[in-house]
Amino acid sequence: MTTAPSDAPAIEFDHASFRLNRRPLLEDLVLTVNQGETVVLLGRSGSGKTTTLKLINRLLEPTAGDVRVNGRRTAEWDPIRLRRSIGYVIQDGGLFPHFTVERNIALVPQIENWPQPRVEARVRELLALVGLDEDLAKRYPSQLSGGQRQRVGVARALAADPPILLLDEAFGALDPITRSEMQKEFRDLQRRMRKAVIFVTHDLREAVLLADRIALMEEGHLVVDLPVAEFSRSTNPLVRAYIEAFSGLPDMN
């Protein structure tokens, strides 16, 4: 699935806000993600990170301001087309328990009516890409480990080769070793694929490892939006608090 090259950024928040029953979950967000960039949304629970993500694939619509994908407001996109051009990975994969691994991965290509041989080839390609053995293809998610499920989740998100990827605490439920493996593999993948990626996490180390830029959020507001190197040097009190909390980090440059 290719998108026509455009000068517009892949994702753009133009003073976007979201309120639920008068509670502001997100206020006046201004943020841009260009094709090829990985922006990490860092913040605590309730900071508005997941809300931000859901505004991109139109699971939510802004109550004020605009959210634009490839230059067009999400409200103007056909929601189905929009979502099929965005890969979405959540914690624990969100895999369909009644589908085999290969059927899970093949989901978007199949509903996009790809010819069957192409679907099968793509599934094999993706299994290799995320480092899974081909004979896992016929297993069910319940028969896989957490790490394997997460890889399937990533493979599924990449299946139709969307230009945009959204990941919501995608590695949060994994043990530290698997998590570290997944982070490094993902970073290598991203360097090769150059998609527009928004990665949500509350883990500063993960943010530093994966991000081109870090957008720190707190209580629905964007606090700072900085390239990784500048982030560690920022004097913003919340940034310092974060770095303190994760002190003992190896050098972040």
Place this chain on the structure above:
Amino acid sequence: MDFLQFMMTNRQQVLELTLEHITLAGVATLFAALVGIPLGILITRVPQLGKPVLGGANIIQTIPSLALFGFLLPAPWIGARAGRLAILALALYALLPLIRNTYAGIRGVDPSIVEAGRAMGLTDRQLLFQVELPLASGVIVAGVRIATVLSIGLATIAAAIGAGGLGEFIFRGLAMVNNQVILAGAIPAALLALLADFLLGQLERRLGSLRLKS
């Protein structure tokens, strides 16, 4: 065990009434499912209809069964054919478990799975048929099971309005004060109910294990 003797002597009639009974309960449950399952799906999509639909089905259930059969008799095209009347009444009773279980089954599907499906760009129809219904199928079949067993039990009353079925024996036996005759109706009916419960329970278990794969 004299009733066994009675059944042997009258086995032609026992068979006939059993088949009638199965037809009454079977057709009624089928109609109820054809209406109830789509209604159950509808109220998951349009929550405002939830209260009236479930409330309506609930009210029908509280009407005493013999009374419901009685209410429907005056209806012009129904009254003539007792069989049709019986099936309508039985189908009305079977509605509630079907609607309720369909609704509960679909709502019971892990919302993060449904959201993941929606986020990937599945249309509402695709979500329903590829995700929600398969994962809800165990609970929906449980509703069918309950409705079936209910219908088999209630179909005994059909005989009171001349629609046949194993209730014939029960009512006749009551009138004659003859236990053998009563049992010749009651026991097959009970066995039918147990059989249906068992078979549908097996199906339910098999479908339910799909959900447990998560």
